[in-house]
Amino acid sequence: MNTQIVNINLSHCNYSIFINESCFDFNAVAHLLKNRKIAIISNETVAPLYLEPLKQSLKRYNNSLHHLILKDGEQYKNQDSWNQILDFLADNSFNRSDLLMSLGGGVICDMTGFAAASWMRGIDFIQVPTSLLAQVDASVGGKTGINHKKGKNLIGAFHQPLAVIINASTLKTLPEREFKSGLGETTKYGFINQPQFKQWLQEHSEEIIRLNLAIMCQLIAKCCKYKKEIVQQDEKESGIRALLNLGHTFAHAIETYTQYKEYTHGEAVAIGMVMAAQLSVNLGIANDNLRKELEKHLQDFNLLTMLPKAVNATELVELMRLDKKTINNSHRLILLKSIGNAFIQTNVCEKDILQAILSTQH
Ligand SMILES: NC(=O)c1ccc[n+]([C@@H]2O[C@H](COP(=O)([O-])OP(=O)(O)OC[C@H]3O[C@@H](n4cnc5c(N)ncnc54)[C@H](O)[C@@H]3O)[C@@H](O)[C@H]2O)c1
Incomplete structure (x- = not known):
């Protein structure tokens, strides 16, 4: 199976983007998944399509998988949804050594990244972008955030992911x-x-x-x-x-x-x-x-x-x-x-x- 890799080298961290044609390939990042809780954040559109396949791919490496499904839409990229993620992490006792994972388009990736940047002053996260826009753009550069009612992306932080896993076949279901x-x-x-x-x-x-x-x-x-x-x-x-x-x-x-x-x-x-x-x-x-x-x-x-x-x-x-x-x-x-x-x-x-x-x- 052919996975393309793009390495990102920043001043204080490096990470890779893995791009595969047909599956969620976590092989190269297996060491990042072990012995920690993982919270997968998705939405009501993407979760029914890909939450189970994603969990199946992760189960080889980790069995402590949690998930939270948010409402779908840019109008939900807001403080309420961000709070929901933080409440979920609190309710499930996530601590600094645990991991967040986004499964969705740019909205879910940005919000999950921002929750990871803010929870306990910053925990690890992995992006699993499923829209073309998130794969070609939101996956690189560590901009995370939510909208304020006065404007887009006004609240946010720079927080780089540990890795980005792209399964291009998810594009088949993209409207x-x-x-x-x-x-x-x-x-x-x-x-x-x-x-x-x-x-x-x-x-x-x-x-x-x-x-x-x-x-x-x-x-x-x-x-x-x-x-x-x-x-x-x-x-x-x-x-x-x-x-x-x-x-x-x-x-x-x-x-x-x-x-x-x-x-x-x-x-x-x-x-x-x-x-x-x-x-x-x-x-x-x-x-x-x-x-x-x-x-x-x-x-x-x-x-x-x-x-x-x-x-x-x-x-x-x-x-x-x-x-x-x-x-x-x-x-x-x-x-x-x-x-x-x-x-x-x-x-x-x-x-x-x-x-x-x-x-x-x-
Ligand atoms: N962080 C960055 O650097 C960066 C860069 C560009 C854009 N963004 C942000 O990304 C957001 C836009 O991202 P977007 O266009 O992905 O929007 P989106 O996340 O709203 O996704 C678009 C729609 O497609 C659905 N979807 C996603 N993947 C799917 C799939 N595989 N199959 C079926 N449906 C699927 C979503 O549920 C949603 O309904 C904006 O909020 C923008 O600010 C961030």
Whole structure:
């Protein structure tokens, strides 16, 4: 059985991402599982599909398996769910030497990671991401957290997992819309600093859409490598790591404005990347073709590239002020000089942001 491995080397810890086509392969991390309680955190959608297979894979190494099933949805990535995890750990006497394990998409991975970061000032956790978005993005870099009613991911911590176990065959049950959402995050690496990856995606678009699992494993491994190259240089986002937020400041505002109900995260990111491209063109940083080229690539993967006119652009700009990338109301955004050449632009004025949003509405 072919497992691909991506090693992440950070200043104070190393861990690996194991990517397998057909199973939850814990063989290489068996030593991390022994003689401790394990709490698997999942949700009501993913647990019926994968909790039993996951437990079967773990039982060879550990028999002290507990599980907690939370409600499904970004709207439950909140303090109540986080409290539920902490209460569960308390009720089952979890201590510093025990282990948390996430089984689900990015919401479950982020919340479980944050509970692991906070319980007894930090306990170990392993990520088992089951959505494409979580496999290509949330699995690398140690950002954990929950939403606050005022905005997305406002509460959180950096906490690196012990390992990430990816079983790409879980993608078979992922709803098509969520799969596309993952592709939204996937395409960003091609736009930020890996133009050859945009080419690779184009060449393999059919296999990707048909969910060829061998190609999907390659895609996941490539994205994890691209992200790790950036994260290894800047773990805590004091510089270059911010590039990964291409389109995200717009996206977070869109998600907050629509109360996480209208757009998946990746859909919002795709639209946000078009806004960033439009802004780059408007500011004379990029040539006129940039937006069209970016839009065409997103449309090849059936991703949305425009927002309806009914969305109030002024309110979106206001919401963007609360983003963590905003310093003293001066907007710091990731813009593009060209495809594969993203950079951090400070002091972007709100009038220009508003204009870019308005030109991305129909
Ligand atoms: N930590 C990071 O670095 C990072 C990076 C990117 C995104 N995120 C976060 O990730 C979240 C988005 O993640 P997401 O898109 O995975 O959303 P999600 O976790 O809500 O998952 C999407 C939907 O797919 C379901 N699902 C997941 N795997 C499935 C499977 N194999 N089969 C059937 N259904 C499945 C989920 O239950 C959910 O209904 C956001 O909260 C975002 O902030 C974090």
